[in-house]
Each structure stands twice: as structure tokens, then as C-alpha cells.
Amino acid sequence: MPADLAVIGLGHLGLPLAQAAVTAGIDTVGYDPDPRPYAELRAGRSPVEGALTASEVRRMLSGGFRPTTDAAELGRVRTAVICSPTPLGPDRTVDLTALGDAARALASRLRPHTTVLLESAVPPGTTETFLRPLLEEGSGLVAGRDFHLACSPGRLDPGNRTRTLANTPKVIGGLTPACTESAAAFYGRLTDKVVRARGPREAEMTKVLETNFRHVNIALVNEMAVLCHDLGVDFWDVIRCAETKPFGFQPFRPGPGVGGHGVPVDPGCPPHGGRASGHPLRMVSLAQEINDRMPSYVIQRCATLLNEHGKSVRGARVLLLGVTYKPDTADQEAAPAREIATRLMDMGAQIGYHDPHVLDWRVRERPVPRADSLYEAAAAADLTVLLQQHRTYDLQGLAVKAQLLLDTRGATPAGAAHRL
Incomplete structure (x- = not known):
């Protein structure tokens, strides 16, 4: 028909x-x-x-x-x-x-x-x-x-x-x-x-610009988050203040990595054997490098927090909250949760997860145990890591129940958890 x-x-x-x-x-x-x-x-x-x-x-x-x-x-x-x-x-x-x-x-x-x-x-x-x-x-x-x-x-x-x-x-x-x-x-x-x-190239390049705009700005705030942590500065409060400027600023927020479908594309490397422009986007490459480092930084923060509380990553029970790349959706495309889980497993941690939108989650083709009761799991875990702030999460209540909470999204109330 x-x-x-x-x-x-x-x-x-x-x-x-x-x-x-x-x-x-x-x-x-x-x-x-x-x-x-x-x-x-x-x-x-x-x-x-x-x-x-x-x-x-x-x-x-x-x-x-x-x-x-x-x-x-x-x-x-x-x-x-x-x-x-x-x-x-x-x-x-x-x-x-x-x-x-x-x-x-x-x-x-x-x-x-x-x-x-x-x-x-x-x-x-x-x-x-x-x-x-x-x-x-x-x-x-x-x-x-x-x-x-x-x-x-x-x-x-x-x-x-x-x-x-x-x-x-x-x-x-x-x-x-x-x-x-x-x-x-x-x-x-x-x-x-x-x-x-x-023409078609202008339309294609529009997508490249939009995607790279996001990646470059996320890389900027990711770098500043690491710097501010080292300096003892509350970067989330810095963002709150900066976004009150009515011109010349658009707020982006750091996180454990950049997921999504719109991957950054460097037009210095065209498809199908085409001629390179000779001008690769160095800022885009650097942004990708910075964003790719964020899962490792999250692991570093996890290890430091556990060590400060007299525990080792090896044998630690770690609960990952939110394994999707965006809040309030089941889409896991390029989400950093998988890499973070893999690295923790390699270090000997016992991994569990909770996500209201993902009922089955696998890392290295092996199923990861899913927590049925969020509060009970957080109370039993040595470390709980918020990777995605789904709307259904009561973060204030979670901060009370969790033994140790690392918030990679800056979503918990100030002082309630360790922030990225």
C-alpha cells in the first residue's frame, strides 16, 4: 500500500x-x-x-x-x-x-x-x-x-x-x-x-556547532569544578551567582561525563575519504579530552572519600544512582555510568545500582544487582554515588539515609552531601 x-x-x-x-x-x-x-x-x-x-x-x-x-x-x-x-x-x-x-x-x-x-x-x-x-x-x-x-x-x-x-x-x-x-x-x-x-553543508555544520557548543561549555565547567574542589570553593554556589547575570552568560553544570547521541564532530576529519580542512578544531579536541577524564575523576573522588572514612575501594559496597545520560528518561546512550561501574569493579568494589527508569542493567555483559528499596540500599552501602538526578529521588532524605553520599550533579541541598 x-x-x-x-x-x-x-x-x-x-x-x-x-x-x-x-x-x-x-x-x-x-x-x-x-x-x-x-x-x-x-x-x-x-x-x-x-x-x-x-x-x-x-x-x-x-x-x-x-x-x-x-x-x-x-x-x-x-x-x-x-x-x-x-x-x-x-x-x-x-x-x-x-x-x-x-x-x-x-x-x-x-x-x-x-x-x-x-x-x-x-x-x-x-x-x-x-x-x-x-x-x-x-x-x-x-x-x-x-x-x-x-x-x-x-x-x-x-x-x-x-x-x-x-x-x-x-x-x-x-x-x-x-x-x-x-x-x-x-x-x-x-x-x-x-x-x-x-545548503546541506551549512545544515550539517549547524548540528556540529550546536553539539560542540554544549561539549566545550561542559568541559569548561568540569575543569572549574575540579579546580574549585582543590581550592575549597563551592562551585555550585558560583554557578548560582553567575547565572543571575542577565547578559553574556549561559549556565552549564558539571557532571561525571557527557552522554547523548549528538557526538562532537571535528570537520578536520571529513567522512568517506574527503579532503581534510587542515584546521582541526583544537578547542573541541581539548573539550573531549577533558570530558573523557571526568569518569576517572569521579573514581578518584570515590576512593578519596572512602579512604577518609577508613575504607578501601576493594571490597567496598558502592551504590550508583541513575545510570542514564539524562534525567527522567531511560536513554543510556554514552552515559558515563557504565565506565564508572567498570572502573570500580576493576578496583574490587561491589557494585549495585538504582534507577527508576532502568530495570535491567549490565556491565561487561554481566547483570548488576538492582536495589529494590533505595533507602535500605543507601544505608547498607559504604558509598552512594548520584550520577543522575531523576525527579523521583528525594535527595534530602537520601542524604540522611546514606552512610556516605557523593553528588556528581550538584542536586543535593548545600552541606547535605559531598559534591563533585
Whole structure:
């Protein structure tokens, strides 16, 4: 059965997009070569933790959403949006394997006048130098002439119920002006505001700037948190004071590490064998280095606190609270909790965890014991470490019950716990 829209990749980007499209009355099919998302969705469950609730999935299905593993469905749509995952590979460069597979599946079925949109987080140049050749070679069509091609990087904030696709401006950069307008016509049905970039590279670079802005500023406050601890300065109070300035300052807060899907990308290392600019982003590289050190710093603070209370890390019972990368969501993408748990285990600690959104958590493929009663577990643990401040946590009560509490988020009342 023909559909107006195909969403390719039913992950943290694709599912909310498909939901918004169905809500807007767009006949939508969701394609993913992995059979697991299909099975989960058909059973009325979200295949991505925290992306959609079961009731939202059921409403999508009743609204006509059709998940599928059959790539033939891609040849029957007017618009195709690629939302494939683009994780970091072992060498810390963006892995475009899933994007390439999606492009090939679409290319062999691509029809003239179709609009193809890329939402995946990619380095600048990917739409033109990686995606476009695959689509043209596989279809025999020419982008910008026979079909429309544009980039509109995903901007969703997982777990944020106030900032949705509808009220978050959508940046669009088309291969040609006609491509941009075709993309704008589609997204105009889903969002209140469309922002036209000059082209695909400008749209791709917008995502790079937004992500690196976050990472660089988090690195700054992470470094200052370490410095302030050494100097005996309450950095959380410093932030409280600084954020009262009505201009020239935006508050960021330190933490145990930086998680999330929007990885920082250095355009000095372009995709698919492209030419390097010769000007790598040194500040971005340094920010990444600083943020990557934070799990080690948390371990150092854990060891110091235990030692000050006459205990060793080896054999200590350590309870980790909140193992997701954002509060009030089940999304664990690149959360620092796993690395922190791994390092503590290597040092001989007995690890347990509590998270209201994560019922099963594994480190090195081994299940980590989950605390059923938070207060009892905190009272029994030699050290409790708050890694994520979920709304359900009563931190003042927790500070009373815990033998020793390290707050890496600055969420506890002043003086109630040891802060990062």
C-alpha cells in the first residue's frame, strides 16, 4: 500500500518523527532492517527505551503507522527521511555503515520526484559526498534534477516533554533551492518554524556547532569544578551567582561525563575519504579530552572519600544512582555510568545500582544487582554515588539515609552531601 512518508531507522530520531507525522495525518511507514523494532512496535512497545510510551505507540498504530522490514515499501512513498544511527567507531570517527545500508536500500527503489531527507548526525559534506553518490548510483537518477535531496539534522531533546518537534525550529539545507523548498513543504506540516540554510553543508555544520557548543561549555565547567574542589570553593554556589547575570552568560553544570547521541564532530576529519580542512578544531579536541577524564575523576573522588572514612575501594559496597545520560528518561546512550561501574569493579568494589527508569542493567555483559528499596540500599552501602538526578529521588532524605553520599550533579541541598 502506498504511503506519503517512509521513516528509515526506527530509533531515537525516527520514532518521534514518525509519531509527529502520524499525528499530523501523514500516511507513514517505518522501515528498519533490524527485525527487533518491528516486533516491539507490533506488540505495542517502543523499541527504544524512553523514546515513546506504550500508549503513544498504540496511538501511532491505530493512526495508521505501519512498521516494516520490507524495503519494497520504500518505493511507494513521496518522501523518505533517513534517521539511521551514526555512532562513533573505535577510532572515534563517525560510523556511516548504517547510513550507507539505508541509502542503498532506498536507492534501488527510488522514484522520480521523491524527496529524500537526512536527519542523522553526520560530519559536514556527508549529504553531498557520501549519500548523494549512493542514491544516484543505485537509482540511475540525478539528485536536484530527478529527485530532491536535503539535510535537516535532528534536534530532538530526549525526555523533554515541553520541547517537541512541533515547537523546535527545523533547519533545512537542500542541494538546490527547489530541494530546500520541497523539504520545507514537508517539515512545515510538522513544525511551527522552518529555517532555510544555504545548503546541506551549512545544515550539517549547524548540528556540529550546536553539539560542540554544549561539549566545550561542559568541559569548561568540569575543569572549574575540579579546580574549585582543590581550592575549597563551592562551585555550585558560583554557578548560582553567575547565572543571575542577565547578559553574556549561559549556565552549564558539571557532571561525571557527557552522554547523548549528538557526538562532537571535528570537520578536520571529513567522512568517506574527503579532503581534510587542515584546521582541526583544537578547542573541541581539548573539550573531549577533558570530558573523557571526568569518569576517572569521579573514581578518584570515590576512593578519596572512602579512604577518609577508613575504607578501601576493594571490597567496598558502592551504590550508583541513575545510570542514564539524562534525567527522567531511560536513554543510556554514552552515559558515563557504565565506565564508572567498570572502573570500580576493576578496583574490587561491589557494585549495585538504582534507577527508576532502568530495570535491567549490565556491565561487561554481566547483570548488576538492582536495589529494590533505595533507602535500605543507601544505608547498607559504604558509598552512594548520584550520577543522575531523576525527579523521583528525594535527595534530602537520601542524604540522611546514606552512610556516605557523593553528588556528581550538584542536586543535593548545600552541606547535605559531598559534591563533585
